[in-house]
Amino acid sequence: xxxxxxxxxxxxxxxxxxxxxxxxxxxxxxxxxxxxxxxxxxxxxxxxxxxxxxxxxxxxxxxxxxxxxxxxxxxxxxxxxxxxxxxxxxxxxxxxxxxxxxxxxxxxxxxxxxxxxxxxxxxxxxxxxxxxxxxxxxxxxxxxxxxxxxxxxxxxxxxxxxxxxxxxxxxxxxxxxxxxxxxxxxxxxxxxxxxxxxxxxxxxxxxxxxxxxxxxxxxxxxxxxxxxxxxxxxxxxxxxxxxxxxxxxxxxxxxxxxxxxxxxxxxxxxxxxxxxxxxxxxxxxxxxxxxxxxxxxxxxxxxxxxxxxxxxxxxxxxxxxxxxxxxxxxxxxxxxxxxxxxxxxx
Amino acid sequence: xxxxxxxxxxxxxxxxxxxxxxxxxxxxxxxxxxxxxxxxxxxxxxxxxxxxxxxxxxxxxxxxxxxxxxxxxxxxxxxxxxxxxxxxxxxxxxxxxxxxxxxxxxxxxxxxxxxxxxxxxxxxxxxxxxxxxxxxxxxxxxxxxxxxxxxxxxxxxxxxxxxxxxxxxxxxxxxxxxxxxxxxxxxxxxxxxxxxxxxxxxxxxxxxxxxxxxxxxxxxxxxxxxxxxxxxxxxxxxxxxxxxxxxxxxxxxxxxxxxxxxxxxxxxxxxxxxxxxxxxxxxxxxxxxxxxxxxxxxxxxxxxxxxxxxxxxxxxxxxxxxxxxxxxxxxxxxxxxxxxxxxxxx
Numbered sequence: 233x234x235x236x237x238x239x240x241x242x243x244x245x246x247x248x249x250x251x252x253x254x255x256x257x258x259x260x261x262x263x264x265x266x267x268x269x270x271x272x273x274x275x276x277x278x279x280x281x282x283x284x285x286x287x288x289x290x291x292x293x294x295x296x297x298x299x300x301x302x303x304x305x306x307x308x309x310x311x312x313x314x315x316x317x318x319x320x321x322x323x324x325x326x327x328x329x330x331x332x333x334x335x336x337x338x339x340x341x342x343x344x345x346x347x348x349x350x351x352x353x354x355x356x357x358x359x360x361x362x363x364x365x366x367x368x369x370x371x372x373x374x375x376x377x378x379x380x381x382x383x384x385x386x387x388x389x390x391x392x393x394x395x396x397x398x399x400x401x402x403x404x405x406x407x408x409x410x411x412x413x414x415x416x417x418x419x420x421x422x423x424x425x426x427x428x429x430x431x432x433x434x435x436x437x438x439x440x441x442x443x444x445x446x447x448x449x450x451x452x453x454x455x456x457x458x459x460x461x462x463x464x465x466x467x468x469x470x471x472x473x474x475x476x477x478x479x480x481x482x483x484x485x486x487x488x489x490x491x492x493x494x495x496x497x498x499x500x501x502x503x504x505x506x507x508x509x510x511x512x513x514x515x516x517x518x519x520x521x522x523x524x525x526x527x528x529x530x531x532x533x534x535x536x537x538x539x540x541x542x543x544x545x546x547x548x549x550x551x552x553x554x555x556x557x558x559x560x561x562x563x564x565x566x567x568x569x570x571x572x573x574x575x576x577x578x
Numbered sequence: 579x580x581x582x583x584x585x586x587x588x589x590x591x592x593x594x595x596x597x598x599x600x601x602x603x604x605x606x607x608x609x610x611x612x613x614x615x616x617x618x619x620x621x622x623x624x625x626x627x628x629x630x631x632x633x634x635x636x637x638x639x640x641x642x643x644x645x646x647x648x649x650x651x652x653x654x655x656x657x658x659x660x661x662x663x664x665x666x667x668x669x670x671x672x673x674x675x676x677x678x679x680x681x682x683x684x685x686x687x688x689x690x691x692x693x694x695x696x697x698x699x700x701x702x703x704x705x706x707x708x709x710x711x712x713x714x715x716x717x718x719x720x721x722x723x724x725x726x727x728x729x730x731x732x733x734x735x736x737x738x739x740x741x742x743x744x745x746x747x748x749x750x751x752x753x754x755x756x757x758x759x760x761x762x763x764x765x766x767x768x769x770x771x772x773x774x775x776x777x778x779x780x781x782x783x784x785x786x787x788x789x790x791x792x793x794x795x796x797x798x799x800x801x802x803x804x805x806x807x808x809x810x811x812x813x814x815x816x817x818x819x820x821x822x823x824x825x826x827x828x829x830x831x832x833x834x835x836x837x838x839x840x841x842x843x844x845x846x847x848x849x850x851x852x853x854x855x856x857x858x859x860x861x862x863x864x865x866x867x868x869x870x871x872x873x874x875x876x877x878x879x880x881x882x883x884x885x886x887x888x889x890x891x892x893x894x895x896x897x898x899x900x901x902x903x904x905x906x907x908x909x910x911x912x913x914x915x916x917x918x919x920x921x922x923x924x
Contacts, residue, residue, distance in 0.1 A: 533897070539900060
């Protein structure tokens with residue numbers, strides 16, 4: 233059977249001040265009324281019955297997560313006792329699901345991405361699940377729409393059977409390399425962080441590349457240890473870096489569905505319509521000689537006078553103002569708040 | 579006897595979104611907890627007993643104005659039935675006070691200016707009142723601290739008796755002229771809009787230069803017409819343009835007391851201390867690679883990331899973001915709101 237695993241961890245820094253530790257990105261309603269987690273669930277719900285949808289999230293987010301997706305059994309929300317990046321999260325989900333269905337095929341999807349063309353996305357998921365059911369580990373690769381320097385890439389090669397093989401993972405490139413990649417759209421795809429595999433296949437791959445994690449998962453699966461012991465033993469590492477980049481024989485499936493990882497406030501401009509001045513606002517905005525700004529200030533009018541390409545975000549206790557090109561540096565604000573022990577704003 | 583007349587009209591555009599029609603600048607607490615009107619009153623209170631302090635304000639602001647200065651008799655708050663600029667306001671105050679004290683000397687002071695050195699200011703007011711009691715019409719002229727293009731100037735000449743005579747009023751100069759004025763500090767002073775005269779002297783001057791207003795004031799003073807009829811007949815003109823610029827024999831008294839007319843949010847940077855990055859904030863601010871910004875956002879933290887020389891103002895229903903050098907154009911935002919019939923934000 234096929235299962236969806238939504239990765240819904242997240243530390244809540246990229247969309248500060250809207251995102252906080254207690255309300256990370258996947259629980260936010262950024263460009264529409266539904267949360268990103270809810271949108272992700274509804275996107276894949278036509279393919280996976282609710283009892284076969286799992287979510288891995290932080291322990292203290294289990295309650296809000298269950299409230300966002302009341303359709304799925306409460307036990308399907310796997311609450312991590314500590315943040316250990318995605319490899320332990322994927323391993324936990326694979327072990328938990330393999331224990332009830334040894335032939336399970338898993339679709340592992342980040343719970344905080346944007347997809348414009350949902351039918352096209354589901355079509356890709358269907359194809360990837362079929363490949364995974366046949367034993368392959370499959371990466372969903374996004375056809376680049378610009379020479380993006382903010383993503384990792386998959387370098388792919390066509391195989392005789394018509395599928396694509398992942399030749400290697402490529403770290404975030406500089407702009408000249410990103411432009412070269414963009415000039416070869418058949419060979420370079422964005423790594424979307426979306427993966428498909430049989431549960432036993434990924435557990436075997438974890439065994440090859442992260443033996444300590446595999447051993448801890450084995451003790452947990454056998455009942456020899458509990459979740460807390462699993463996470464105490466688990467290394468903090470991403471499934472990409474810990475397993476996928478080292479694994480041979482990965483398949484890639486190309487996706488052209490208006491995908492966006494919503495990596496920062498800047499990304500709002502890529503998924504939300506702009507006004508005639510190029511300002512993108514989810515709320516009331518009054519531009520006077522202003523262009524290219526991104527505004528999120530629910531319930532307020534934001535008057536932009538003589539400014540351009542700024543991000544302005546308002547929340548009940550904090551405001552962010554930064555140039556769009558600095559939006560990814562909002563983590564520096566969060567770090568500065570942490571240094572000042574402003575727990576109320578983290 | 580000496581009387582203070584505080585001019586407290588104002589349309590509430592320059593400090594939008596904090597200022598509104600119902601809460602113009604003089605009722606705001608901008609750089610400290612007290613309102614500008616209250617600060618103005620307390621600044622001159624050591625010189626004028628409360629019963630000899632008058633305020634001219636808009637009809638619908640009489641209530642809030644009385645609440646700000648509960649010390650003065652309610653009847654001393656003169657409520658204008660219509661906005662007619664400062665000449666009718668000064669005429670009304672002069673007529674009202676002359677009716678009870680034919681020898682009254684009036685100090686007419688805008689109610690929304692900033693003065694850093696209050697003892698020095700009071701010393702100047704004392705000197706100006708003495709000159710006015712001797713029959714002169716006196717302008718308080720501020721010694722320029724920079725080549726300001728936003729103010730009108732008084733060109734002055736020393737007289738044999740040691741006082742300064744106003745040779746002429748100079749309109750707001752361009753930068754080269756402002757620089758030339760700044761190079762002759764003994765000859766050019768900023769017009770502070772603060773005037774001193776006997777009530778009968780200003781009424782006579784109004785008779786010379788604004789005969790229609792003088793006639794309407796005469797009918798009002800004799801009981802032949804009421805306040806509404808006075809304002810229906812009164813021209814809308816400033817006391818500077820309508821009377822002072824045309825009157826001969828004006829005296830000037832120089833002031834060096836850290837005066838600022840608080841003409842826009844930009845001025846906040848001139849009267850409020852800056853942090854080590856040159857950011858001026860009346861509320862909690864977190865600058866990261868940010869400098870020279872002016873922030874007013876009571877009860878909120880404003881994170882400034884990678885921006886410089888911006889004005890950021892937060893209120894419960896509106897936010898303003900603009901470069902400091904565009905702060906005087908905030909009226910364009912107010913005009914745009916009026917065009918959109920956003921009465922809720924005006």
